[in-house]
Amino acid sequence: MLTPSEIRKRNNVTVLGEGAETLVLAHGFGCDQRVWQYIVPALAERYTLVLFDYVGSGRSQLSAFDATRYATLEGYARDVMEVCQALDLRDVHVVGHSVSATIGQLAALEIPERIASQVMICPSPCFLNVAPDYHGGFERADLEELLELMDRNYIGWANYLAPLVMGPESADYLIGKLSESFCSTDPIVAKVFARATFFADYRHVLPQAAHPTLLLQSQVDTLANPNVGRYMHARMARATLKELPCVGHCIHMTHPESVVSEIHAWLADGTSRQAPNADVRSGSV
Amino acid sequence: MMYTPSVLSLDEFPMGCVVTNARRRVLYSNRYIARQYGHAPEALAGCDLFHLFSKASRIVFESFVVPALARDGQCEEVRLTLLSAKQRPVPVVVSAVYDDVCERCFWSIANAQRSEQLYVELKKTQQLLEHKVALLRSLSHSDPLTGLPNRAALSRDLDRRIVDHTPGGRGFALAFIDLDGFKEVNDRHGHAIGDRVLQQVAERLTSTLRQNDLVARFGGDEFVVVVEGCASQAIERTLLARLGSRLSEPFVIDDIQLTLSASIGVTLYPQARALEPDQLVRQADNAMYQAKLSGKNQVRFFDSDDEDVQKERHSALVAVNEALVAGAFELYYQPKVNMRTGEVLGAEALIRWNHPERGLLGPHAFLPALGKTLCGVRLGRWVLATALDQLATWHHQGLTLGVSVNIDGYHLLHPRFLQDLGTLLDEFPDLPRGSLELEVLETSAIEDIAQAAMIINACRTLGLRVSLDDFGTGYSSLSQLRDLPVDTLKIDRSFVQNMLTSRGDLAILKGVIGFAMAFECEVIAEGVESLQHGRELLALGCEQGQGYYIARPMPADALPDWVQAWHQGEFKAKYHPDDTGKE
Numbered sequence: 001m002l003t004p005s006e007i008r009k010r011n012n013v014t015v016l017g018e019g020a021e022t023l024v025l026a027h028g029f030g031c032d033q034r035v036w037q038y039i040v041p042a043l044a045e046r047y048t049l050v051l052f053d054y055v056g057s058g059r060s061q062l063s064a065f066d067a068t069r070y071a072t073l074e075g076y077a078r079d080v081m082e083v084c085q086a087l088d089l090r091d092v093h094v095v096g097h098s099v100s101a102t103i104g105q106l107a108a109l110e111i112p113e114r115i116a117s118q119v120m121i122c123p124s125p126c127f128l129n130v131a132p133d134y135h136g137g138f139e140r141a142d143l144e145e146l147l148e149l150m151d152r153n154y155i156g157w158a159n160y161l162a163p164l165v166m167g168p169e170s171a172d173y174l175i176g177k178l179s180e181s182f183c184s185t186d187p188i189v190a191k192v193f194a195r196a197t198f199f200a201d202y203r204h205v206l207p208q209a210a211h212p213t214l215l216l217q218s219q220v221d222t223l224a225n226p227n228v229g230r231y232m233h234a235r236m237a238r239a240t241l242k243e244l245p246c247v248g249h250c251i252h253m254t255h256p257e258s259v260v261s262e263i264h265a266w267l268a269d270g271t272s273r274q275a276p277n278a279d280v281r282s283g284s285v
Numbered sequence: 286m287m288y289t290p291s292v293l294s295l296d297e298f299p300m301g302c303v304v305t306n307a308r309r310r311v312l313y314s315n316r317y318i319a320r321q322y323g324h325a326p327e328a329l330a331g332c333d334l335f336h337l338f339s340k341a342s343r344i345v346f347e348s349f350v351v352p353a354l355a356r357d358g359q360c361e362e363v364r365l366t367l368l369s370a371k372q373r374p375v376p377v378v379v380s381a382v383y384d385d386v387c388e389r390c391f392w393s394i395a396n397a398q399r400s401e402q403l404y405v406e407l408k409k410t411q412q413l414l415e416h417k418v419a420l421l422r423s424l425s426h427s428d429p430l431t432g433l434p435n436r437a438a439l440s441r442d443l444d445r446r447i448v449d450h451t452p453g454g455r456g457f458a459l460a461f462i463d464l465d466g467f468k469e470v471n472d473r474h475g476h477a478i479g480d481r482v483l484q485q486v487a488e489r490l491t492s493t494l495r496q497n498d499l500v501a502r503f504g505g506d507e508f509v510v511v512v513e514g515c516a517s518q519a520i521e522r523t524l525l526a527r528l529g530s531r532l533s534e535p536f537v538i539d540d541i542q543l544t545l546s547a548s549i550g551v552t553l554y555p556q557a558r559a560l561e562p563d564q565l566v567r568q569a570d571n572a573m574y575q576a577k578l579s580g581k582n583q584v585r586f587f588d589s590d591d592e593d594v595q596k597e598r599h600s601a602l603v604a605v606n607e608a609l610v611a612g613a614f615e616l617y618y619q620p621k622v623n624m625r626t627g628e629v630l631g632a633e634a635l636i637r638w639n640h641p642e643r644g645l646l647g648p649h650a651f652l653p654a655l656g657k658t659l660c661g662v663r664l665g666r667w668v669l670a671t672a673l674d675q676l677a678t679w680h681h682q683g684l685t686l687g688v689s690v691n692i693d694g695y696h697l698l699h700p701r702f703l704q705d706l707g708t709l710l711d712e713f714p715d716l717p718r719g720s721l722e723l724e725v726l727e728t729s730a731i732e733d734i735a736q737a738a739m740i741i742n743a744c745r746t747l748g749l750r751v752s753l754d755d756f757g758t759g760y761s762s763l764s765q766l767r768d769l770p771v772d773t774l775k776i777d778r779s780f781v782q783n784m785l786t787s788r789g790d791l792a793i794l795k796g797v798i799g800f801a802m803a804f805e806c807e808v809i810a811e812g813v814e815s816l817q818h819g820r821e822l823l824a825l826g827c828e829q830g831q832g833y834y835i836a837r838p839m840p841a842d843a844l845p846d847w848v849q850a851w852h853q854g855e856f857k858a859k860y861h862p863d864d865t866g867k868e
Contacts (some may be wrong), residue, residue: 002473006541030348034356035847063539066475081796138340145366150405152364153345198344220308222335222343246306249347253355254307 007086011052011079012059015043015087019114020269022089024050026080028098029197030190032058035097038256043263050092052083056189070192073099073200077106084114091116093267097121097252098223099197106202108211118213119263122249124224125232126201135227136205143198150191206235213239214266216259220247240266292349301377301394303750307387308335318394321620323370334392339366339374350381358383364397376401410812428479428502431487439509445560447554456554458521460510460815461569462490464532465546465581467506474541481538482545489531525549525584533582546582548573556589601654609667613639616671617838618688619845621809621831627856629848630829634672634723635838636664657695665696672710675841677713684845689722691754697725699734703743710747716746717740717793724775732843734768741769752809756797774801776827778812784821798827802814819860834859 002010014033017098023034023043033051043049053060054076080103084092093116101123108115127136127143169274213236217229224244234242242262246255295302296316304313313330324337335343342365353360359382367377376397383390426438434442446457464486471479484504490500490508499511512524522714532547550573552565572587579585607668618632638646650722655661676688696702710718723744725737752773776797783790796808801808810822813832822830836847 017678028348035352038355063477065473065477069475076343138344142340142344145339146344149341149345149364149366152401161622220333221341248351250351250355253352270439270862280819 002082002085002086004056004088007082010055010061010064011083012061013083013087014049014204015068016040016049016051017047019045019047021046021093022048022091023054023095023119023263024080024084024089024104025189026096026100026104027053028096028100029193032060034058035250039252039260042256042260046264049266050083050087050089052079054079056193062189065189066190067192070169070189071196073103073106073196073202076100076103076193080104080107084111090114093117093119095119095121095263096123098124098249099200102200102202102205105209105213109205109208112210112247115211116121117211117266118209119216119266119276120213120217120232121216121252122221122224122260123215123232124228125203125206127176127198127223128137129251135225135235135274136265137222137225137228138198140199145251146198147194150194154190155199177257197202202233204280206232206267207237209236210241211238214262215239216251216262217243218248218251219243221249223249254281299393302311303329303334303337303392303394305334305390305392307390311336312389321396322367322375325370337367338396340369350379354381354383358387364400367394384759389805398520431484431502433487433491433508434499434501435500436503439499439511439566440562441579442499442501442511442694443565446513446564447560450555452738455514457514458512458525458553459565459569460512460521460525460528461503461550461566461573462508462510462528462532462547462585463507463549463573463577465548465577467545470543470545470765474538474543478538478541478543482536482543485536485538486532486812489534490528492530493531503566509569521551521553521586524583525551528537529582529584548576548581550574550576550587551584551585552587579809598654601651602658602660605651605655605660605664608638609641609664613641615639616670616675618666618675618841620836621689621829621830622843622856623828624813624830624835624860625828626825627860628853629851631689631720631722632688632844633695633831633838634675634691636668636670637838641765642819657694661693662696662699665693666705666709667857669706673709673713673716673721677716678841679727679845680716680720682845684848685720686848687720687722687750689750689752690723691724691726693726694737697723697740698733703740706744707747719750721804722750722773724752724754725769725771738769741771745770771806773807773809776808776810778832779814781810781818781832782814785817795825798825802826816859816862 007013012033017040025033025040027033027035032053036049036051040051041048046173052081054070056062056065058068059091066075069078084090084107094104094108096102096118100116101120102122102125104118104206108118124136125140127135129135129137129139181188215229215233215236217224219226229241229243231237244251244255244258244262246258248254252259295313298315298317301318301321302313303311303318304316305311311329311334312334314326316326318329319325322337329336335346336447338346343805345363345365350360350363352472360382361380363379365373365377365379369375378395378397378400380393381390389677426434426441445461450456464482467482469478470482471569481503486508489499490510494500494510494512497513499509501511503507503770512577519639529547529549532545532575536543536545548572550569552568552572553563554560560818568587568589572585576583616634617637618634620632621630623630623677635651636648638651643650652661655664669692672688672690679686679688710716710721725741733762750772751770752775753769753771755776755777757868774797776794780790780794784794798808800806807829808827809829809831810818810827811831813819813822813830813834815834817818818832819830819834822828836851839847
């Protein structure tokens with residue numbers, strides 16, 4: 001096991017704000033903890049915030065990246081667990097965006113005693129359409145194209161040819177020397193995360209969710225359409241679904257005030273969190 | 286003259302221009318979009334911008350473009366796939382910038398056909414290069430990770446050194462180095478860190494050695510070092526100890542501090558007989574393995590005498606296996622009696638080997654070579670099975686005595702011991718379980734006393750009797766008596782044999798008998814060789830005995846007659862010689 005300080009360093013853990021309640025903010029695919037910058041100032045006034053980057057993202061230690069561990073969401077869930085354990089966090093509210101909602105749930109299943117509730121922002125347990133009646137939004141071919149597009153966006157002779165010249169075991173020579181583009185994610189690492197995220201199907205874990213969960217759904221969202229939100233709500237025992245009149249998948253960046261007020265309401269209203277499966281409530285925005 | 290913006294139109298620019306609001310709705314699109322992609326401005330107005338892009342592009346958009354726009358207010362040159370009005374995918378490069386209040390977003394959409402073509406060519410080049418590099422690497426001599434010579438290069442180097450060696454000339458030492466605890470580094474910190482440790486190990490080894498020495502990466506965390514010019518253990522030991530301590534210094538990688546050590550096995554060249562390079566490596570590898578076994582972090586020299594012992598032992602194992610198959614083993618039985626009442630308590634099964642060349646062999650001739658081997662376990666199973674079979678035969682004939690079987694500590698601790706025993710006992714459902722006794726041998730060599738106690742308890746639960754054989758010889762006997770729950774203590778013959786002459790042995794004997802009473806065990810003496818031994822033992826309170834004076838070990842079919850003779854007068858003749866003739 002790594003020591004707590006090794007974990008902090010590995011996952012570039014940042015602790016901000018103060019307050020009795022602790023929120024762990026888990027960023028989604030493609031970026032890093034900087035995506036929280038629009039909601040952090042307001043939240044930090046009331047809560048203790050724990051921000052981190054998954055290994056392979058942001059300013060995490062890329063050298064700790066292990067393609068096998070991070071090939072499935074369980075590997076990312078271990079990051080969440082290890083951060084919670086390293087800081088010895090209790091009664092944590094895990095706020096996860098997109099795929100991190102699922103990652104957060106996987107972590108909560110492993111360390112239920114440390115988790116108080118979950119806030120899922122634009123979550124999706126499965127981005128694929130699965131016949132006959134699940135509409136995650138994407139066909140396999142779409143996701144293959146995504147990987148191709150990612151390749152094309154990381155175009156650069158060095159990225160492609162240096163590992164060849166320097167040897168397959170030396171790919172890590174490149175790590176840390178890559179451009180800051182695309183949230184400074186390493187291309188190889190980003191593709192591993194993309195595969196883990198978009199080809200996964202974690203619908204089966206939804207009924208296992210034991211903690212109160214707030215589902216924040218964007219009304220217009222290609223990546224997690226309202227059907228997905230309703231699908232999750234129907235299968236989670238203690239979930240509250242709120243559809244916000246937003247457009248897009250990154251509502252914590254595009255509509256930070258709405259997200260902040262929903263989180264405030266969720267944390268203030270301890271009783272509604274205890275209620276079994278609350279009804280769909282429309283947003284306050 | 287200078288144009289003013291009012292006379293220019295965005296329609297004249299050779300690129301797509303789109304303006305959207307913060308909710309991605311298209312407020313404006315220029316003619317280029319219509320000409321190139323078939324989306325007329327009227328049709329696009331009010332549409333979601335996503336209407337223009339493939340689904341994969343929408344993910345890229347949400348995952349990378351939106352965060353960039355939110356953070357920097359702009360996003361440059363993202364390669365996406367545009368869908369024409371006829372749903373034809375077109376490679377495009379998109380840039381975007383927000384206005385100051387983030388209400389309108391301005392998009393430029395440029396064709397990316399050329400960059401797509403370059404990309405395809407790049408991929409082809411990559412494949413070609415991959416092929417070429419793989420070819421080159423297979424021919425190369427160096428390990429790509431550390432830059433050290435690889436295994437093939439080592440083999441060539443050793444070949445050359447051996448060929449170049451002249452009788453009487455200076456030899457070399459070959460050290461096989463294996464890192465201790467390296468696997469844990471990989472498991473804990475990942476292969477990337479592990480690889481960097483290996484690189485640092487390579488650097489340290491290289492910097493510690495001289496120009497003519499060779500450091501090669503053998504594989505994984507194994508390195509081979511060839512040190513030129515000295516073939517004496519004393520000099521080598523200093524140099525290699527220095528290598529070992531260099532590797533024990535902490536490694537620092539990304540602020541992670543790691544401490545490792547190395548197990549080093551060494552062999553020297555030349556040796557008494559001619560050697561191939563791979564034999565040398567194997568010898569050093571063996572010595573390294575011995576270093577690991579002895580607690581790691583040390584240097585061990587290969588001992589060619591050891592190798593001979595190993596070979597001898599191997600041939601012994603082969604012979605025993607063949608003898609088992611050929612049915613050349615036989616059990617002899619030595620009676621155990623109550624020396625006071627004359628009752629025949631049972632017999633101890635003792636193995637004999639009818640060796641085709643060497644005649645009848647006792648256990649000391651072949652059991653030592655079998656210690657802790659599977660072959661030994663196999664022979665132990667054969668003994669158990671044969672003794673049980675014999676026991677059943679005697680009981681069937683009305684001869685209801687017990688039989689004891691010797692079980693080596695390592696056999697007892699074998700993971701399948703209880704399972705095998707249970708299966709065997711199931712074959713003799715009518716046999717009273719208490720008539721089989723396990724004499725556990727070499728208990729002083731049992732490392733895992735708790736496990737042994739568990740197994741012994743299980744045997745006793747099955748109804749079997751258990752005794753500790755050779756009691757008193759091991760240093761830990763007394764503590765074992767506390768931990769191992771047995772029915773009987775068997776006093777080693779050495780104490781019995783000397784009891785008449787050695788006061789020390791007599792004292793031990795008294796002590797053992799006292800222990801047995803204190804722990805409520807039965808006690809039996811081995812090595813009863815004369816009437817005087819028997820009488821002294823009886824006087825000390827030990828009634829059960831076994832030894833040449835009572836009977837020598839005998840083939841199974843001789844035992845029933847012996848029992849009859851014993852009861853009919855032999856007991857009285859031996860233990861009450863003064864009474865004979867009076868009756």
